Amino acid sequence: MVTIAFSRNSSPEEYGASSPSIGAVLKAIAADATFSDKRRADICSAVRTLCGRLHIQLESTPADPRLFAERLANVTEVTVAMSRGRFQNCRSLLDATLAYANKRMVRRRSRTPLAPEYAALLAYATSRWQVIRLRALFRYASERAILPEGIDETVMTAFAETIRRSTVKKPHNVERMSRHAWNQLIQAVPGLGSQTVTINYIAERYVLEASAFPQSLWDDLEAYLSSRATPETTFAIDSLLTEEELFAEDARRTPPIRTSTANLIRYRVRQFASVLVIEGVVNVEQMTSLASLVSPATINRGLQFFVRRAEGKLRNSQMYGIATDLLMIAQHWVRLPASDLQKLKILTSKVRPQHEGLPHSARRSLAPLRDLPNVRAFLAVSELILRDAEKEKSIDRATANRVATALWIRIAQRAPLRISNLLTTRLDTNIIRSVGKSGSVALLYPPDQVKNRKTLEVPLPRSTVAMLDLYLRKYRPVLVEGESPWLFPAPNGKYKKPGVMSADIQRLMRSYIGFAINPHSFRHVAAKLYLSVNPGDYESVQLILGHRARETTVRYYCDLEAEEAFRHFDAVLLGLEAHPDRRRPS
Template identity: 30%
Template sequence: MSTSVHSESADHPRTHPTLGEVRARIQADLALPASRRRDMASAVSSLAKAIGQPAEMIAADPKTLRPQVAHLTPAMAGHKPGRWRNILSATGSALEYAGVVAVPGRLNLAPSAAWRAVLGMLEAGAHRHFNLWRFARWATHNGIEPDMVDDGVIVRYRLDLTERSLVTEPDRAARDAARYWNMAAEAHEAWPQQRLEVPDNRDVYSLPWERYPESLQRDVEAWCAWLGADDPFLERDFTSLKPGSIRTRRKQVQLLLGALVQQGVPPEDLPDLAAVTAPSMAQLGLRYIWERVGKRATPHTFQMAGVVLMIARHWVKRPRSDLDVLQGMVKKLRPSGQGMSERTKTRLRAVADNPDRLAALLALPDLLIREARQVGPPSEILAQQVQTAVVLLVLLYTPIRHGNLRGLRLGTHLVSRDGGRIAISIPGAETKNGKPYAGILPATVSRTIDLYIKAYRPCLATGSGDWLFPGATAQGMKSDDGLRSQIRKAIEIRCGVTLTPHCFRALAGWMVLKDNPDAHGLVQRLLGHSNLATTMAYYTGLEQSRAVESYGELLDRHRVDGGAKPRQPKRRKIAS
């Protein structure tokens, strides 16, 4: 049985009132309890104030509101987390009242009896089932029972989440509902056994390798093996690449191939890397990538052009005339700026230029742990909170790269030393630049990590793996997106800024140089840069800002109030 999908047609588009009009309707509806009218109207006003526009100027359109609200955190809006959640919930109710929201944050409708029966099979307290409960409430609201759920229902649910809800990540919510449905069907025989197609939300254009000629696949694998060969007599001007770097190069070639296919080149017309790196073909693929990122020279476009040139020069050995053309493409696609990206600078300055936010960030790990211990004994939810605190502590005290952070293993990378301090040691084979990383954590941080390992980590570990941050599957580490999202959301909610794991490396360098502007060598060793030039280039923009600030302080010290005053020019007498 397939459930039809409906939406507003192009001929009859849905029109939306403004938030001001929604508020006026609510205040005028005397059938609503006075407290309900007051709460919803107040929430609409508070949301408009947080967005920074009059309510009369904001369309009550979920698709328009979502991006305006998505970046706001309680701290940015000037509210406590609980109050901010209530504002969003009451605003959702106001939009539901106005008929423009079909999936409010909290539906005031219990799942049907049939839904309660299947949901009762799930173990209690697992936060991952939130999406299934929301899906069940939405389905009940639309008259859909569990045995009616199929791929068409998921498509309709995803459409309503996107078009008629304020859910922050509608695509992900629909995907999680389908994924957890399949997991429940696998775990419980009494659960409806129809499997759902899990939506693929990735915006990708590359094709599977199987779509290309076998000759091309063999050529790519031979090239990758050559990149990793530890042979000093090979004709190349770089050392052998590590497995992670080789995977990146293979992925970049796959993206270039996908770009060519998007430009109309049949996969069978790409028999080997020589065909791919012909100047006309390379330009066709690189143009697609350049247009895809907004016709801008970015680090990504520059790296893609560099890979093409590297293959053409060292592997295919194209003629000099071809290499000159490819070199010209590399030059044109080189970003104008060097060092730290503008986005990272913006995020860093949001903390560096605000002492209160910096203090809140540094205090956040202790706050999360203190709250967790006050709530009660360890549980899965509390363990996630303590894990977030440990991740932040590791990033603050040993600003390692995200891949190394995810891959930390007990007994391998983390070892207890005398006195209870924990040492972190990462071999060069696992770091980006091939240089080992080592450091010993302070006693206070080591005790916190030890508490997490002994009391909270067992609530998260599903197998016998030794990962410091275990994932959802047995013996697996936490996913890349999962760890990034966990860090970002905690900081946004508690501190009112957006920081990624990579930003902590920039923050570490900034704090060292703020304390000692000449300590570039210390920053180089702290971050594991291969050479001092990398450190100098990365912090150039911030150095100038600090230099101007220091010069201003110098001038202030020499300007003494009440001291010598500039001479007044003598007035000349005018002859009568």
């Protein structure tokens, strides 16, 4: 059983008000004599079945392609308990229904043959990716008898509108890549006479290049980051602090940071400096040091830019991260007066996100795990992936990559580490084994590899060790050529990127069990499952997740027990209903 939780940003009312309901369209198709009896029956049956499996109300849901595209974005045949052929057929007939509802809504695949001019142009494409991105555009132009010389900004805009009125996934990405492929093509075809088109980016690109600012600003920033690079505190003999300075709050050394954090601070400083230039708060020539960025008035003006971008929302993690980094610079490097620091602390507190418990996105991703069959399917998915891989007669890179992903899932289920820790696991330093053929295995991470700088040692169950050994012996050699110390290597010998691993994990989970969660949510799953059996045992969850403070664990996961409380409450009510004469004990 799969519980479907759609992460949509729009409500049905936000889609075309003039669109008839999907139920009304089915009634119109059932009464349309231009369809054969079999065709009408097939369409109505397929659409009703698919909508029923997705819990879509026929009479109140607009027949708008974008709404259905969002609903179907992460749905697989496993999600709706259909065979692959039946699921694909239902989707195809749904497309036909939406096309019938509005002639401007095109089918997912156009059957219009390409005009000869466009068929000849495809020969100049340099990659399969470029052919795929150009084919839809060329079919659109062929349908409308538009010659290659006539493709301009107006045609591209109309093509984009057609895509948005279809069930294509991520229409903005399709439009942008089609524009990019077209620009590449006309550069490669001499004498075509066509004009380039603009490439529309969803996000506004306002961050200036580092070269736009004085080099002294970056030198000052690097000096600040160097002061926080290592935890050791050393002083030269000629620069010993006085006793007053030694115990002064602003003379204490700032907390050390890792390389990844330093890179994030570099970007945030450049991001904020760019905003100050755009807003006209500080001239580029005046940005000679970090001191020019961190006055209370300057930070206040700069943060207003982000408030406008967030449509008036005052509290979000982006603004809080920028404000916090600037406060640290002002306090520990620029050393602003105490009165200014107090203003910055108040400003930082005003943009700090306020939430108790898990974010809404995490709650929605965990919705399928409310049902025990889904929990069991989640715990068994790595074994299913490995079982299918073992059936293969030969091992190619794709198969080995699936097994690597299955191993990641298996380890993260039993040892809910952060994705950065698992992906940077080295065979020579992070995996420790006891003596003996059947010895135990644990993952060991020193403080400099852990977010809260506490040594982390995680024992692996025997079943996980068996999968690990099989992967190392049989599948990992296919993934890398030459020497590589990483447990999960990329083709270039480095460790696999988090974004790539995250995509692989979610793709395999949807394929095998019909739903997916992102890698970080494995930690939330661990807390949810443990607390559902051991309510109130936050100390154990704190140890499992490696939180430094118990308060962190309680703040995020205390309300996960609410579901169990409601189930208990429902059981009490059922007991009272079954025994209406039962008196309340005194």
